[in-house]
Amino acid sequence: MSDVAALGRPEAGETAGAAVATVRERTTRASQVVTLLAVVIPPVGLVVAGAGLWGVALSWVDVALFLLLYVLTGLGTTVGYHRLFTHRSFETTKTVRAAFAILGSMTIQGPVTQWVTDHRKHHALSDQEGDPHSPHxxxxxxxxxxxxxxxxxxxxxxxxxxxxxxxxxYGKDLYADRLIRRIDRLYFAWVVLTFALPFAVGYLAGGRSWQLGLQALVWGGLIRIFAYQHATFSVNSICHMFGRRSYRSRDESRNNWIVAALTFGEGWHNNHHAFPASARHGLDRFQVDIAWWTIRGLEKLGLAWNVRLPSDGQRARRRLSEA
Structure with missing residues (x-):
């Protein structure tokens, strides 16, 4: 069995009676404070700064670019890099694969093959020696x-x-994929595009003003990338330290609703580590998972198939507590 195939199966070495480390009924008050400081305060600060700059160095064009590109490129990472390319949670057309690979590249988190191989190693050795980004x-x-x-x-x-x-x-399938290798070779073109696009829109919307083009580049490019990257980084840090565990996994992965809100569902991290190949991370009630809604929408349009989900029985066997 290949390493990639193993990622879609129950975590290696686990049995029904395996002990689960550091399980609590709820997140401690100290954990909540740390999460607040690390995740909530920066976006609030960004909103406050934006309010102070409104009409001076911030406009509706900048806000629209920030939100639109945050969502599109973020889904490129969550749906594309993570659920499609890393865990092969569903299949889709070459055009959709290319679109998600390019959008993911525009978050400047590395080429597809680099991101995927790092993440597959993380799952293979999660919170053990060799995990590239374990906090433990x-x-x-x-x-x-x-x-x-x-x-x-x-x-x-x-x-x-x-x-x-x-x-x-950790990446034999992607290194053999000519489409992905071609997109990877053009990685720096996508990096240029992620800045050039907001500049061009700001420049044209501002009556061919290079000053407004630069303003749009700052909000729709630099600040947007900064915000999304730290939201993604929080999955590795906060979601392995602070939050709840609903399912048995062999690591310290946690569900954190604030991180999930900022990353389109990636914060339901304990669910994900319990069922790595699942296209849906928000498995329980009230767990909003926009990336899953995107995949489900593609499936209804006939653009996604072989969508992988855990059965009710699998979830019941691995459940620790009610979500």
Whole structure:
């Protein structure tokens, strides 16, 4: 059985009677405060700054570009990079595959093959030695170790471990895919596009004003990328430290609704680690999963098929507590 195929099956080494580490009934107050500071305050600060700059260095064009590109490129990562290319949760046409690969590249989180191989290694060794962005493995079980682990998982790993897993071990299927390799070779063209597009719209909407073009580039390019990247980074850090566990998995993955809201459903991370190949992460009631709605919409249009979901029986066997 290949490494890729194994990702779609129950976590290796687990049995019905396996012990589950660090399971609590609810998130502690301290955890809630940390989550608030790390996830909620930056967007609130962005809104406050925007209000102060309204009419001076921010317009409706900038807001529309920020939101539209945040959603489109974010879905490129969540639906494309993650659920389609990494876990093969569904199948689709070459055109849709190319669209998601390009949109994902426009978040500047690396080419498709690099992102996927890193993430597959994360699942193979989740929260164990060798996991590229675990906040737990290799860090002392004290406050200072937790702080260092949080920073490493959030963004520290990007500076010395990102892109180390290349080749066939975790990405043979994608390295054999001519379409994906071609899109990867044009990665820097997509990086240019992610900035050029908002500049062009701002420039034209502002009556061919390069100043308004630059303003749109800042909000629809730089700030949008900053905001989405840190939302994504929070899946690696916050969702392995703070939140609830509803299903049995062999790691410390957690469900965090705030991160889920910012990442179109990726914050239902414990659900995902319990059922890695599932196209749906928001498995329980009230767990909003916009990426899943996107896949479901494609399926209804005949553009997605072989959509993989856990059965009710599988969910019942792995459930720890009510969501």
């Amino acid at each position: 493995a290799g860090f002392a079980p004290n406050a200072w170790g937790a702080l260092k682990g949080f920073f490493h998982a959030h963004m520290g790993w990007l500076f010395h471990l990102k892109g180390m897993e290349r080749g066939e071990h």
